[in-house]
Amino acid sequence: MTRPSPSIDFAAERAHHHLAATLARIDIDEFVAPRSHEAVLNGLRLHYLDWGADGKPPILLLHGGGQTARTWDLVALALRREYRCIALDQRGHGDSEWSYGFAYDPKDHARDILALLDDLGIERATVVGMSMGCINGLHLAAHHPERVAAFVAVDAGPWVQMGGGQRIIDFVAKSSRHAGRLEEWVERAVRFNPRRDPRLLRRSLLHNLRRLPDGTLTWKTDRRRPIDLKAMEERLRALRLAVPSITCPTLVVRGGDSDVLTDEDAERFAGALPDGRWVTIPGAGHTVQGDQPAALVREVRNFLTKHGGGAR
Numbered sequence: 001m002t003r004p005s006p007s008i009d010f011a012a013e014r015a016h017h018h019l020a021a022t023l024a025r026i027d028i029d030e031f032v033a034p035r036s037h038e039a040v041l042n043g044l045r046l047h048y049l050d051w052g053a054d055g056k057p058p059i060l061l062l063h064g065g066g067q068t069a070r071t072w073d074l075v076a077l078a079l080r081r082e083y084r085c086i087a088l089d090q091r092g093h094g095d096s097e098w099s100y101g102f103a104y105d106p107k108d109h110a111r112d113i114l115a116l117l118d119d120l121g122i123e124r125a126t127v128v129g130m131s132m133g134c135i136n137g138l139h140l141a142a143h144h145p146e147r148v149a150a151f152v153a154v155d156a157g158p159w160v161q162m163g164g165g166q167r168i169i170d171f172v173a174k175s176s177r178h179a180g181r182l183e184e185w186v187e188r189a190v191r192f193n194p195r196r197d198p199r200l201l202r203r204s205l206l207h208n209l210r211r212l213p214d215g216t217l218t219w220k221t222d223r224r225r226p227i228d229l230k231a232m233e234e235r236l237r238a239l240r241l242a243v244p245s246i247t248c249p250t251l252v253v254r255g256g257d258s259d260v261l262t263d264e265d266a267e268r269f270a271g272a273l274p275d276g277r278w279v280t281i282p283g284a285g286h287t288v289q290g291d292q293p294a295a296l297v298r299e300v301r302n303f304l305t306k307h308g309g310g311a312r
Contacts, residue, residue: 016203020074023197026294028077034087038095041115042108047095048116051076052084057149057308058125060113061087062133064156064287066172066221068094070207071130074293079301083126088116090133092222094207102225106235109136110143117147126304130154130289131260135239141250142242150307151250152300155261155286157269158240162233164259168286169227172219179216185209195283195291243272249307250276253299255284255291275307 014031021028034049049069059079061072069087076085089096090109099108113136117125126149129137134156141148171192175185186201209217250273254266263280270276279299284291 012203016200017073017077020200020204020293021077023200024074024293026074026078026297028074029081031077032080034073034076034085039116039119041119042111044091044099044112045097046091046112046116047089049076049087050084051080051086054084056082056084057304058120058122059083059085060117060125060127060137061085062090062113062127062129062137063087063093064131064133065168065227066093066208066219067130067287068207068220070094070204071287071289072128075128075289075297075300078293078297082301083304086116086120086125088113090136094220098222098224102222104222106136106139106239107143110140113137113140114144114147123147124149126150126152126308128152128154128300129156131156131286135235138239138246139242141248142239142245145245145247148248150248150304151246152303153250153252153269154288154296155253155255155258155284157252157261157265158236158243158272159265159268160236160260161262161265162229164261164286165232166229167259169229172223173226175219179212179214179218181215182206182209182217185217193285193287193291195285240272243269244274247274249303251299251303251307252276252278253288253296254278254280255286255288256280256282257284257291258286258288260286277303 017031034051038047063071069089072087079085092098127137134153141151185205186198189201210220252266252270254261266278270278281288281292281295288296
């Protein structure tokens, strides 16, 4: 089970968002804090953030493995006037509870998403999922197409480069073995992704870390078991068979510098979908929402304007 986060200074958080938006050249008209909620769903206490108001078309934002709902802050702040943006800390991540039985299959995550939509009274939502969140959202879209109005797949899909995935797994596994002070975590993160600004990481990493009794920091994410790459490959093979069932309008977004999703992977994925298209965002690696948030917002907005799918 996760432990309390390092304390968050909301004035500093607002300043952080302002700096991040300035560096990203993303237009945000008002910097506001999301509403933070918890709900017990499928026997687990899950945490989520809610921007916007009832009556706006809902967008559910799903983070990648090892990330939290806060990875979507700039995207949600940019879209909140047009959409109700909801970002979930998926089970075993962020401020949501861990699964004591290690139930982290995409079908388990999809059940949580369904339960959250039901709890919020949302009949259909646009789903934006990155990496792990993409796979979980695709499972939902394939098996419960009536609940997904449109889908944005961010740098993941049924066809990916396992070498790129292994690089991420190795980084997470290595860093999971070591606790450390914040500056140590910042240095590790910059080595892994040099696109990131250390000034931003000193604030954003606090959402991913929990404080141990000796004052050092470690991941919030449940890392009691290593990631099983073979099991991941089997899930992707099963997902390929389910792609024709994903009938909603779908946008596949590839980070131009990603070693996880190639142009060929993205084109193959989009072509296998009943209603798919794909784009590449230059200057972004695997974590597109962090590397090029302004470009991602532009692509999501354009896609939903043309193919919104009637979320409500």
